[in-house]
Amino acid sequence: xxxxxxxxxxxxxxxxxxxxxxxxxxxxxxxxxxxxxxxxxxxxxxxxxxxxxxxxxxxxxxxxxxxxxxxxxxxxxxxxxxxxxxxxxxxxxxxxxxxxxxxxxxxxxxxxxxxxxxxxxxxxxxxxxxxxxxxxxxxxxxxxxxxxxxxxxxxxxxxxxxxxxxxxxxxxxxxxxxxxxxxxxxxxxxxxxxxxxxxx
Numbered sequence: 001x002x003x004x005x006x007x008x009x010x011x012x013x014x015x016x017x018x019x020x021x022x023x024x025x026x027x028x029x030x031x032x033x034x035x036x037x038x039x040x041x042x043x044x045x046x047x048x049x050x051x052x053x054x055x056x057x058x059x060x061x062x063x064x065x066x067x068x069x070x071x072x073x074x075x076x077x078x079x080x081x082x083x084x085x086x087x088x089x090x091x092x093x094x095x096x097x098x099x100x101x102x103x104x105x106x107x108x109x110x111x112x113x114x115x116x117x118x119x120x121x122x123x124x125x126x127x128x129x130x131x132x133x134x135x136x137x138x139x140x141x142x143x144x145x146x147x148x149x150x151x152x153x154x155x156x157x158x159x160x161x162x163x164x165x166x167x168x169x170x171x172x173x174x175x176x177x178x179x180x181x182x183x184x185x186x187x188x189x190x191x192x193x194x195x196x197x198x199x200x
Contacts, residue, residue: 011104012067015133016092018109019047019141021084023166024176025159025185026149027073028084030091031140032099032106034067035133046129047138052146059143062136069136070098071144080188089114095137109134156182 018030044062047055063069072094074087082090093116096106106113106121109128113121124130128138146165153161159175159182166172166184176191185191 012101013105013107013133014096014099014103015107015127015131015135015137016095016109017128017134017138017141018088018091019138019145020166021088022168023186024168024172024189024191025161025182026145026152026166027075028079028088028091029071029073029141029145029148030088030095031069031071031137031144032092032095032103033062033069033133033136033140034099034101034103035062035136036065036067039065039132041132044132044135044139046126046135047142049129050139055139055143058136058139062139066136068100069140070095071140072098073145073148076184076186079186083188084186085112086114092116095141107131107134109138152184156184 012034014032014034016030016032018028020026020028041058041061043050043054043058072091074091078090079087089112092108096116103119106116106119107127108121108123111123111125113123115121124134127134129135149161149165158179160171164172173192181191
């Protein structure tokens with residue numbers, strides 16, 4: 001994979017992606033990464049196509065080799081106030097703002113984005129499987145969010161977040177059905193098929 005081929009190819013290009021958009025609990029997390037032009041790694045790919053072990057092996061390599069990177073979260077409160085799409089974009093904006101270098105161009109995974117600081121951008125559907133800076137961002141966003149969900153699991157073990165990381169698995173929904181919701185659940189989401197039976 002290469003950087004996104006644009007007229008800005010000789011300038012700093014940031015890739016950005018998010019993780020946790022489809023979860024029932026926890027924040028949405030985004031990362032932004034600027035890689036050297038000559039960076040390459042054979043394993044680098046969309047984080048969803050990698051094993052947990054591969055993602056965590058790549059993270060320190062990305063962090064060491066990147067010209068700059070940043071990770072940011074949008075909280076449950078922000079998700080409920082803005083909706084998940086806008087919270088995801090806000091998290092990407094936060095991550096871009098956290099970069100030590102200002103990019104001249106932003107490559108965005110997906111098909112929706114709000115302009116950031118008048119910096120040109122391009123949305124790329126499934127960009128995390130096509131461009132290395134987006135792939136790197138997807139790996140950082142996924143691993144940092146997974147780390148946070150592991151921490152939350154220690155206080156709320158009923159939902160098996162150590163395994164499902166907040167996604168709508170059978171064990172997660174059984175935990176909601178048996179124990180109700182936690183402060184980290186997204187109340188605006190369809191937590192159970194029988195949504196109206198949950199006592200908020």
